[in-house]
Amino acid sequence: MSFDPALQVLQSTFGFDAFRPLQGEVVGELCAGRDALVLMPTGGGKSLCYQVPSLVRDGCGVVVSPLIALMQDQVDSLRQLGVRAGYLNSSLPAEEARAVEAALLAGELDLLYVAPERLIQPRMQALLDRARIALFAIDEAHCVSQWGHDFRADYLQLSLLHERYPHIPRIALTATADARTRQEILTRLDLGDARQFIAGFDRPNIRYRVALKHNPRQQLLRFLREEHPRDAGIVYCMSRSKTEETAAWLCQQGFAALPYHAGLDARLRATHQARFLREEGVVMVATIAFGMGIDKPDVRFVAHLDLPKTVEAYYQETGRAGRDGQPADAWMVYGLQDVIKLRQMMDASEGSVEHKRAEQQRLNAMLGLCEITSCRRQALLHYFGDTLDQACGNCDTCLEPVSTWDGTEAAQKALSAAWRTGQRFGVNHLVDVLRGQRTERVEQFGHDALPTFGVGSDLDGNQWRSVFRQLVARGFLSVDMERYGALRLRDNCRPLLRGEERLDLRRDPVRKAAKQQTRQALPEDIDVGLWEALRERRRSLAEEQGIPPYIIFHDRTLQEMCALLPGSLEEFGRIGGVGERKLDKYGAQFLEVIREYAAIGTAVPAS
Incomplete structure (x- = not known):
């Protein structure tokens, strides 16, 4: 023929x-x-x-x-x-x-x-x-x-x-x-x-931008009002309730916004989808249940209010923007709570151990893309085996290069601490060792006698957590979820340890942003990411019962949790403001947050 x-x-x-x-x-x-x-x-x-x-x-x-x-x-x-x-x-x-x-x-x-x-x-x-x-x-x-x-x-x-x-x-x-x-x-x-x-995976008309959460709704509102006030677009959220709440809130702000998720009545979903396809300027607020195969050419932006769990999902969802070849935006904010929720979803799934391990690796790859300090498009294409010889000039890291610092020596210290402690401990313990903190656990395991004890006193706790987070995101360390977040060295860290490779790390402005969010001064030894995670758990529990959050625990009690990092109900019961009744009622739930943070606090910045 x-x-x-x-x-x-x-x-x-x-x-x-x-x-x-x-x-x-x-x-x-x-x-x-x-x-x-x-x-x-x-x-x-x-x-x-x-x-x-x-x-x-x-x-x-x-x-x-x-x-x-x-x-x-x-x-x-x-x-x-x-x-x-x-x-x-x-x-x-x-x-x-x-x-x-x-x-x-x-x-x-x-x-x-x-x-x-x-x-x-x-x-x-x-x-x-x-x-x-x-x-x-x-x-x-x-x-x-x-x-x-x-x-x-x-x-x-x-x-x-x-x-x-x-x-x-x-x-x-x-x-x-x-x-x-x-x-x-x-x-x-x-x-x-x-x-x-x-074919090549590159979509050169899409501008990729990723930022840390500090006030996500206001960040989204600023993005829409300044850049896409009358454009059609998609806003992805992790949960069904969040899609409905966000859509209602955007309507209050003057946008034509519609919710879409698998829990909606089928007819209503079809109506919303038809409006999005056929009307101009509609914003669809959706879970991942929406969008596969959407053939709407003039979607000018795709925004993520939560972290996708894989690079594949991120690429496919952002790919719904700019199908007509005209300029479009892929905008995202992410934070600690996203990863905690994704980890919980993975743990609750019925998949095999191998499947869950693969899911964790893909989540780590997604975090690595968020943490990258070089061209974001090059990293995205590299994941799919594609190449781009030069930086794209059309992503946030190209247009506004992030502030970096020579983290080679700090990375070597961090890797050495993980190795010398037997690759059996999470980030908080390793930070204590590096900063020379003689905690009960450090002395219990004799880690105050290690050569790495106290060699990292030049950095504070949040700076060290940033170092560990980026080492995980870049694949030098892996997180062993079966050992409560123990950090393990990966083979590709050898050149870095031997001094054959230089490593530039992102300089995080986390402390300032987080304090603006919390609106109160926190002691220097309090990790803001854990503080916000504990506040979020307190808020959700209070909302369920219809009571003010402070009735569950006062702020000073949450601060003490951050400082002491209890690992058992017995240790949790020694915290001021925790009586027997509250220990029975809330202890396990707050310990869960602390353990989750210990397991993955290395992999994400504080939200």
């Missing part, structure tokens, strides 16, 4: 003079009846890779898509171009579904969109057996990965396409997949012989 018919379809049906890089090669592969795996960034033109061959080849192209709420919009868009398109999913009334099935069997469809849960049903497969099929396109193919952020169990059964229809070409497409996920797609979908097409 010549390639000319494909180019003719591209020009006459879709109105484009020529294919983009890789598009033509993919189309040629499918038109020739061969399989393909395609990785292209959002807005890179993935859809044309299967739409054009579906019109060139004899039969109907069947597109497997998890995006039930968007199928109608996709079909409507194709029909506007004169393409005979239809869809089958649970939202379609029985009579209309029968009409679509009849059109398929009569050869009156060019493209049919099907939800994966319907495709794996025997009745649907029997229907396909009787139809003329041009190809199978498996969209959002990363959903097959059990390690990924959008895993769908139904995708695991899509290998049946190869088994049942071995002579029909298949194409798997995604915008988000690291090397491990790509291999999983090939294996689980039986695409071992497929040619791989990997």
